[in-house]
Amino acid sequence: MEGKVGVFICHCGGNISDYVDVEKVKEAISGLPGVVVSTTTMFACSDAAQQEIIDSIEDEGLDGIVVASCSPKLHLHTFRGVAARAGLNPYRYVHVNIREQCSWAHRKDRDAATEKAVALIRAGVARALRSESLERFRVETRPSVLVVGAGISGLRSALALSEMGLSVTIVEREEEPGGFFRKVRNAYPGGLDGREVVDSLLSEVAARENITLFTGAQVVEKKGTVGDFQVKIRVSDGSTVTLLVGAVLLATGFEPYEPAPGEFGFGHPRVVRLPEFLELLDGGRGMSLLKDGDTVAFIYCVGSRGTKGCEEARPGDYCSRYCCGAAVHTACRLAEVFPGVSQYHLFRDMRTYGKLEALYEEASREGAVFLRFPGDSPPAVVPDGERLLVRSKDTLLGGEEVEIAADLVVLVTGMVPRENSGLVEVFKVPVGRDGFFNEVHPKLRPVETVIDGVFIVGAGQGPKTAQEAVASALAGSAKCASLLLKGYVELEPFVAEVDRDLCEWCGECEKVCPYGAIRQVHCEGKEVAEIVPALCKGGGSCVPACPKGAIDLAGFRDSQIRAMIDALAGGGA
């Protein structure tokens, strides 16, 4: 192996040299083949020492350097910069941690620590000798985004993206844009009129030249990768259009839970779901159903938290998040419209989180009465002539059963995911057990999916209020913008590579890659795997998955790791 490696061993002002005999280490290393410079320094990170390294690289024509000092978490970037300044490819620098993982961990045994430091540096030298010049990938991106869904999330995303200079195509499955929120005449908090909000968004969308809205349209096919997708949509007249976009935002929203027939009396003309009740209350159609002196019973958690209203019910195990707030907001509205109507709210846990608590308090003040029913024993709704008898245990009375003679029963229904199997098929986005789209990580990457460039926002990812849906829509827009605004993305070069000679396509690698970075291609008469570098995250799970050992991860190649093991074990570098 030819190569000229320089090794720089740091005293760290005693933090290393007090427990490791650095001079001895230097001696041991200087004899290794390929090592042309071996030196110790008081502080490798100091300006003077950095300059020394640069000088060494230039004077000796080094093609690899090893710095043995503290944890790479502290100075990896420093020394990559040093290499770059000296004209050496930054990836030909190897960092060896002889402080946190050597001198500090073995303070009682100087000989052992010294011996270990030698071994670690030897492995570093082995790796450096086999290192290659790598370049960060640059993926060109198109400054355009496809937004699927024209509800409040989709529309708001589109506007934000457009304001950031990206062109946007919105595809809405329904004929009418606006989604669920448009039907809400009085939204909480603040009592916004959903129609007004959506209409103003729509008129802004219409006014923007770089936004195109297709209604009654559906996505049928997706090709390409992050930064450069080709998406085919079928528009209302049946023809197809192909869009070239850099990213995709899925803002498909939710459906209100549809109770099973008979679930809490559902089907009875005086049993309505919350969205319909709100429409009745605010929709200007009048409320012929109610008059002063009547009683309304609200039943919470219908379709959520596993509350089974009847045998056939298929509730989700999750909490639908928005319903408690919506119900107490409705209570306030009802008290406003019908001050003479009595309201009984049968709830499980009142989840008016954050500032929504104020709404709960207001509903109480307005006279709404709250009874708590046990999750495993939900209320029963029994028709009784014109009225409905709602029988429920009230845990706040020690589980005593009470009976409400109601003139109207409102089922506070939760959110369920929309039927999106077509989209899931096209975009390959994962769906969670609850049926909503799954993000990569709820905290680190809450709007990203494992498919690079495909984002999930709004209530399609999980139940959300309008406000939260918009926040997530904008967060998704921000991610699109950070991907597309510069016109390119730069990626770490540690990606997997396939040795086409060895590969005999079996598909194992494709199975383990969650990012869809591996695909099957035909090459020189056989089927082989190909890595899409732009999609490869460099995790390397495909490496052991390959039965032929045909995959290597740049920077962590088989030869490098084996050489390192040999070097650690005591062999030469």
Next chain:
Amino acid sequence: MRGPRILVFSTINISDPGIDLAGASHMEYPASVEVIPLPCSSGIRPSWIIHALKRGFDGVFIAADGGDCAYHPDCTTLTGKVVERAQEMMREEGIDPGRLKMAAICSVCAEAFVSHMKKFSRYLEKAGGRE
């Protein structure tokens, strides 16, 4: 060399900082433990493990990411498969599969790492040197 030699495969983002923290907190563990950091524990080739054991390491420890892995939601399962296959190969080679251990080490799991090392060391000591 003092004590059984252990090769640790750590992960750059998660378990390596945990091992660093052990040193930074001046917790002692055998100096015969040596670490090679990789991006993700699911990318370890079983053959590396066999290679290490054949070249003189007494044991191999995989400090996995567990649920915190940023690369793979199912990192633990994938790494588990690597371990399974490696142990199979070890059995074929006549090596005690107990010489390969895996545990999730998070970025602050300094204590856990040290106790794993001590325990593994004791196990390997009892099992006796190789070759």
Next chain:
Amino acid sequence: MKRNGSPAYDVAIVGAGIAGMESALTLGDMGFRVLLVEKEPSVGGKMILLSKVFPTLDCASCISTPKMAAVAHHPMVDLLTWSEVEDVRKEDGGFVLRVRKKSRFVDEKSCTGCGDCEKACPVPIPDRFNFDLAAHRAVHIPFPQAVPKKAVLIREGTSPCIFECPAGVKAHGYIALIRAGKYEEAFRLHMEDAPLPGVLSRACYAPCEGECSRKELEGPLRIRMLKRFMVDRYYESHPEPEEEGPEKRREERVAVVGSGPAGLTAAYYLAREGFQVTIFEAREKAGGMLRYGIPPYRLPREVLERDLKNITSLGVSIRTGERVESLTQLKESFDAVFLAAGAWEPVRPGIEGEGMDGVVDAMTFLPRVFEGKFPRLNGGKVVVIGGGNVAIDSARTALRYGAGKVEILYRRGREEMPAHDWEVDAALVEGVSLVEWRAPARFIGKGNRVVGVEAVKMEPGPPDESGRRRPVPVPGSEEVIPADLVILAIGLKPSTSPFAGEIEVNPDGTVRVDPTTMETSMPGVFAGGDAVTGPSMIIQAVAQGRKAAFFIAQRLIEGKVDPAKWREFLPPPERGKIPGLGENGRGRPDRVPPVAVREIPTEKRVLSMDEVEEPLTEDEAVGEASRCLDCAVCSLCGECSRVCPSGAIDYSMRDSAETYHVKSLVLSTGFRLFDPSLKEQYGFGKYPNVITSMQMDRLLAPTRPSPGVVRPSDGKAPENIAFILCAGSRDRTVSNPFCSRVCCMYSVKQAQLLLGALPLAEVTVYYMDIRAFGKGYEEFFQQAKGMGISFVRGRVAKVEEGPDGNLIVVYEDTEGTGRVVRAEHDLVVLSVGILPDLSIAGVPGVREIERDELLFVREKSEVVNPGATNLEGVFVAGTASGPRDIPDTVLHAGAVSAQVGAYLLRRKEVRS
């Protein structure tokens, strides 16, 4: 990029918690230039301090650290930690920010994060990153995952004891070292500022003690006695100085005139610098006033001798018996001169009979007594005239030298005596009598031998220009006080007459010098000590000698003096920042009175010149040192600086302010936790085993401050833990009617983790509504129930302490019997709520931002414009605008990034 000379950015983000970091990274990725300002020494906010996070139980550290590192290394993000925004001004469509970069006192570039400083530092302070569950040191790395991983030294100024000392002797420093058992280090620290520790430990009037903050509690620390303890110990083990001469010897020669404290001090520091120093002493022995003015019962001579060795061992030669008559002449053979000839010339009363036998001045009497050359007094009656310390010394010395009766005559009242109170007390205890409001009119003799003093009664007369009422004689009140010996001690002045023609001298005989550099009118000739100030304290002379040495060295090395180079101390800390003082009642230290100083019995005292005070024992000294309140936090002991391998400690660092031009501003200042001591019923701060949820999270984190989850009172593992939800939330009695949104879930999380950490423990959660509303939260809650965690619906009304530190939780079982239940637990966790962090709310430019009733920043339109505030270009991200859990915070921060991005690009469009 710069604008009008100051750096320009597209956006400034204030607060580098998870929201700030997320926004910074997203905006940086979009290609905007971001300035991220964090008031703490590390980024990461509160999230990095958590153990694991719900509902996935991933490790908070593991998901935070990559973001923290990314923020630090992002090419588009510039990070300022330990920095505070002080002013925001609107300008030209953007903003001008003034940011104060607080001094870390650690050079960030050279600090390697090794933590050696922390191990050496003797000052423990509550670790706020562990929510006071543990202590860290005045200098510390905030927490193991800190970014940047650099130490920070907490200094609130200069401790009053140090600030008050004329010589800047680091009393706080050596006290802290004594407390830590580092006695020799304490001694060496003293030598940095004053080379006569023995003398000072006996005879210093200790102005430091007068300023000690503890005086407001039970009394000041006995600082001088602590010094004596450390000096005695050191001298016992080091009969000869261990200090070796300077590494580099210089050729320049310096003459020092006078071997008193000023001269000795100057000589010592000049010699340490390598100069050739010669002291000229007119008297027989070195020491000046220390030897000839201070009685041995206050300053044993062997201590003085040992102190002198500190100076002579450096090669300083003391030529005794050589009186310098001409500075000009001296200057011919020396490169510089330090004149410290003292103030020896007695002030004479100028009355009849003062030349008689038996009338002596104190400066004749004392030296001769000390040398045994004065005739023994053999029961004679001694009258001392004067009210200063010299008068008291004379009286007490006379008593020990065989006087039968000693009377002090003073022309004013006792309160006005310039002598220190305790000196007067000591004299009175020993039997000296004091005659107030009496002045000598003439001395009466038998022949030339004095037999009495004719004294006249005095009374306060009209005030003089200083406002003090001059005593005037009462006519006809003369009486004769018999006396065998009269000692005059009415004042001393410098005898500078020989040099009057050479250098400028004031009318009162003091030498005129530049007060900063101590240089006289003759270049190269410096002066200090009593010759400059008139009779003063030893420590004042030491201070001047120290300063003169510095400028003499400067003059000789650089050829000029630069007053700006003299060390400058930070001002003392504000009173309110000192633990136990000011409004802040909490953190009050235990009440410990000052150590009692033992003295030898009075009757034995007057029989000899033996030292009156007895030394402190080691226990007493460490105990006394432990009373120190660490006023300025950092004690300036210098230990960190000594051990730092890279020399990164820099006490001379000062805060700096820098202005930045930014186009937009994001506030991501986060939250503060509700202070549960406001909810008195829960006993937080009163019962040790009532802790906050944040403390519990720290106990559960792998980087926890104790080896496991333990309860504070006895360190035992708790077996029956209660969580009290809504502590400080949904509660109008504490003016927070809102729900804090995170408490239910983090409590469920902690309960689950506790079952992991303490498998046998019982965990009960007292709640009203479990708000498990987010993705996966309900499932997480159900899982907790399945694990056997008890959820009891009922808001806890009060917590009482029972036996063994256990706690009785009183609540109504609202879902069961409806009865009042008193449940016993051994640890109670208060799930405290979230309130906005208001630390920059008052800053001009930030003040104008609208806030809601709980002072969270109000979002202009929560539904369609998240993050936009009432001010154009100003956005709010994360919990600064309301309680949020981590996923919602990250989403909100992302949304704000889009808002900022759109704003910046819109603005650009408009401009172009």
Next chain:
Amino acid sequence: MTSRVDPKVKEEVQRFGARDLSLCFNCGTCTATCPLSAEGPSFPRKIIHLLQVGLREELLSSPEPWLCYYCGECSTSCPREANPGETMMSARRWLIASYDCTGISRKIYTSRVWEWGLIAAASLLVVLLFAIFHGPIVTDRVALNTFAPVEWISLADHVAALFALSILGTNALRMARSILGKNGVSPLAFVRALPVFFVNLFTQKRWKECGESQREWILHLLLVASYVGMMVIIIFFLSWFQTDEIHPFFHPQRLVGYAIAAIMMVVPILFMRGRVRRDKEIHRFSHPTDWTFLILLFLIALTGILVHVFRISGMPEATYAAYVIHLAVDAPWVLVIVPFGKWTHIVYRPFALYLLAVKEYSLREAVEGQPETA
């Protein structure tokens, strides 16, 4: 058993003063804070919830409202500022009205017109009776017993007292029926529990345990003692009390009169001052009937003193006029406030405790008697 909710209950009790009733979110802080709730039946949270939900039968059978003495600690600790103490007070008013078979209590509590109308009617009745039946008006001296013969007045007092007692008794029986329910109660228990009734009637001793209300309790006890004493004197010993002879100052008749008058003047003033200042939790809310109660007491004392002053000053016409006014103030007290108004709680409180004791004794007897029946 399933109970039907009645939305009207909440509205009703709100009309009786429970303005913040619906703010309660059932956290239970009030109950856990209540010093009287630690043992035995717990309140107020459960009662509040019954009121919110509207379970009339349960409420009528609950003795808990009578166990509360309104120290107000529940209200200060309530995280929603729902004033549970005031709700309990209102519940008592509502219960008084519900037990009252005549329906007059309800009118008094919910209508100021009715309240003052009835008071005025009672007063008018007195004036009318005097106008028709008064004796000769002697003007040369004060001859009150001539103007208003003591036996006639005494007879009227007896009639009024009988009226009040019969109303109270009937309503107490209704209360007993509700609280005891249909379960069999041992007759012996009624006897055994009697001391509970009397001790509490005269001392209201449970109040002492209630928070820091010691002072309130003493003042209240004084007031009660004074007017009960007065009523006893007037009904049974009027001939001793109402004399034309002016006794010397130290005569027991005058001393007793002065003591009663002083207490009945001063204590209502103190209470009214508290209600104006709202310095204590118990005084923070004032129902109109609370004012009526205090004002009437004060007026009774004041007019009584006036009669006395005029009499000893030898002013016959003034004395007669004052006497009529005094009785015109007394009558509403005896005819309205005592049987229908706020005063009834003096009886209901100890009676509720008595009924609880009866239930307890019965239960104990049932348990003790079991081995025999088994």
